[in-house]
Amino acid sequence: MAQMISTVRNGVDTQQLFGTLDAIRENPALGAFTFRATNRWINGAHNRSRMQNFYGAGREDDSRREAFVIDAGEPTVLLGTDSGPTAAEYLLHALAACLTTTIVYSAAARKIRLTEIESTVEADMDVRGCFGLDRRFRNGFEAIRVTFRIAGDASDERLRKLVEHAQARSVIYDMLSHGVNISVDAVTG
Amino acid sequence: MAQMISTVRNGVDTQQLFGTLDAIRENPALGAFTFRATNRWINGAHNRSRMQNFYGAGREDDSRREAFVIDAGEPTVLLGTDSGPTAAEYLLHALAACLTTTIVYSAAARKIRLTEIESTVEADMDVRGCFGLDRRFRNGFEAIRVTFRIAGDASDERLRKLVEHAQARSVIYDMLSHGVNISVDAVTG
Numbered sequence: 001m002a003q004m005i006s007t008v009r010n011g012v013d014t015q016q017l018f019g020t021l022d023a024i025r026e027n028p029a030l031g032a033f034t035f036r037a038t039n040r041w042i043n044g045a046h047n048r049s050r051m052q053n054f055y056g057a058g059r060e061d062d063s064r065r066e067a068f069v070i071d072a073g074e075p076t077v078l079l080g081t082d083s084g085p086t087a088a089e090y091l092l093h094a095l096a097a098c099l100t101t102t103i104v105y106s107a108a109a110r111k112i113r114l115t116e117i118e119s120t121v122e123a124d125m126d127v128r129g130c131f132g133l134d135r136r137f138r139n140g141f142e143a144i145r146v147t148f149r150i151a152g153d154a155s156d157e158r159l160r161k162l163v164e165h166a167q168a169r170s171v172i173y174d175m176l177s178h179g180v181n182i183s184v185d186a187v188t189g
Numbered sequence: 190m191a192q193m194i195s196t197v198r199n200g201v202d203t204q205q206l207f208g209t210l211d212a213i214r215e216n217p218a219l220g221a222f223t224f225r226a227t228n229r230w231i232n233g234a235h236n237r238s239r240m241q242n243f244y245g246a247g248r249e250d251d252s253r254r255e256a257f258v259i260d261a262g263e264p265t266v267l268l269g270t271d272s273g274p275t276a277a278e279y280l281l282h283a284l285a286a287c288l289t290t291t292i293v294y295s296a297a298a299r300k301i302r303l304t305e306i307e308s309t310v311e312a313d314m315d316v317r318g319c320f321g322l323d324r325r326f327r328n329g330f331e332a333i334r335v336t337f338r339i340a341g342d343a344s345d346e347r348l349r350k351l352v353e354h355a356q357a358r359s360v361i362y363d364m365l366s367h368g369v370n371i372s373v374d375a376v377t378g
Contacts, residue, residue, distance in 0.1 A: 010232070010233065011232035011233025011234075011235070012233050012234075012268055013268065016268055017268055020268065021320060021322065024316070024317060024320065024322060025322060028317060028323070031315045031316045031317040031320075031322070031323075031326075032313070032314075032315050033313070033314050033315070033316055034311055034312065034313050034314075035275065035277045035278050035281060035311065035312055035314070035330075036278075036281070036309065036310065036311040036312075037278055037281040037282050037285055037309075037310045037311075038285075038307070038308070038309045038310075039282065039285035039286060039289060039307065039308045039309075039310070040306070040307050041289050041292075041293060041303070041305070041306035041307070043199070043200035044199065044200025044201050044293065045200075045201075045290045045293065045294075046200070047285070047286050047289045047290065047306075049281075049282040049285055049286065051274045051278040051281075051282070054264070054278075056264075056266055056267070056316075057266045061264060061266060063264060063265055063266070063271070064264065064271060068273065068274045068278070070259065070274065070279075070282060072282070072283075072286035072290070074290065075243070075245075075250060075252060075253065076252055077245055077246045077250060077252070078245070079201055079202065079205055079206055079209065079294065080290075082252070082253060084257065085240045085257045085259065086224065087282075087283045087284075087286040087287035087290065087360065087361050088224045088283075088287075088360055088361070089224050089225075089226055089240040089243075089257070090259075090279055090280075090282055090283035090286065091279075091280065091283045091361055091364070092224060092225070092226040092238075092240075093226050093228065093238040093240070093259060093261070093276075093279055094261075094276045094277075094279040094280045094283060095276075095371070096226055096227075096228035096236070096238055097228060097236050097238065097261035097276040097279065098276035098277075099373070100228055100230050100236045101234045101236065101261070101263065101269075101276065102319075103230075104230060104233065104234065105234075105268070114230070116230070117229070117230035117236075118227070118228065118229050118230070119227070119228045120225065120226075120227050120228075121225065121226045121227075121228070122223055122224065122225040122226075123223065123224055123225075123369075124221070124222070124223050125221075125222050125223075125224070125360065126220045126221050126222070127213070127220045127222055127245075128213060128217065128220040130291075130358050130359070130360050130363075131210060131213065131220075132358060133210065133213060133214060133220070134217070134220075137220075138363055138367075139358055139359060139360050139362070139363035139364075140360045140361065140363035140364035140367075140369055141224075141360075141364060141369050142369075142370075143369065143370045143371070143372065144369055144370070144371045144372070145371075145372050145374075146371065146372065146373045146374070147373075147374045147375075147376065148373065148374065148375045148376065149375075149376045149377075150375060150376070150377055151377065151378055156377040156378060159375070159377040159378075160375050160377060163373060163375040167373055169319050169321060169328055170319070170328060171276065171277055171314065171319050171328050171329045171330075172276050172277070172280055172329070173328070173371060174319075174327055174328035174329035175280070175328075175329035175330060175365060176364060176365070176368065176369055176371060177368055177369070177370075177371055178327075178329075178368050179365065179366055179367050179368040180312075180329055180330050180331075180332065180333055180365055180366070181331075181332045181333070181366075182284070182332070182333045182334075182335065182362060182365060182366055183332065183333070183334050183335065184288070184335045184336075184337065184352060184356055185334075185335070185336045185337065186336075186337045186338075186339060186348070186349050186352040187336065187337065187338045187339070188338075188339055188340065188345040188348040188349060189340055189345060189348075
């Protein structure tokens, strides 16, 4: 009967999760990942990225049959044609998505069944910074505020601890909080 | 005949661009923007964000008739079902999109006609960090590498300067390089 017992919790196969952690412990090289995106300018504020292959778990991953294709843009008031969300909004999405998945995975590992996670993310900026009009303002957001609503089969305290743990382990939260080294090269012509 | 002369360069209406800058100089409050996203967990690594209204240019902007809806996910090897790009890939997209738009807008202001911009962005991480397996690794990327290919009606030097200027003015590059304050609240039940 053992095989009848589902190991899936919150949509995460916990047997696969713990197996993955064990595999990386045994062979640390499996932990190295390289993610990629290619972007092409279309017109004005409209540009488009494609993401498909990446390196991870010891090999070049080709499991995605097609590339994900996503468009960026700016609203009219920022001189675009609304061809897609702004880069700033994509950043907020990346943060919300990463924190949410971190919550879901760690809840699965801790045997907590979640029923709902919603978040709102908002951030202020003064475009006098990025437009070069006033040096007192930075280019980016002054601050980002995230509010989670989370429900599940655990005490309020354990649910809140999941959100705290996500801040301690989230890939995107780490980079946005502490910064990351970026190198930019240009090939002309 | 003056009205026959197009003020559009690289898909950017430069008359509108300079008009916007003038308007903000005259009334600095127009520079304040607040961007937002709401995210909802669906199952496992699958979650979905919506972005529609934002505050900017002195008012709540409701020019978007519909929300942008984007899905995040993880590939199989990271315990997902490939329901969308990973948060890490969305971050790379946000960086490429923001640098590209900054290049396009500043080229328009400098009277440079661009014919092509492509970029590849890649970044390494060791998931032993975010999986909590080894404290020597951070949760996020170790580094991000961006390579631009840019062509247009200007010298190689001026084209390279556009890419340098984008690093000095990009909203996303600033935040990823220097970090930003993030507050996270949780409401349970």
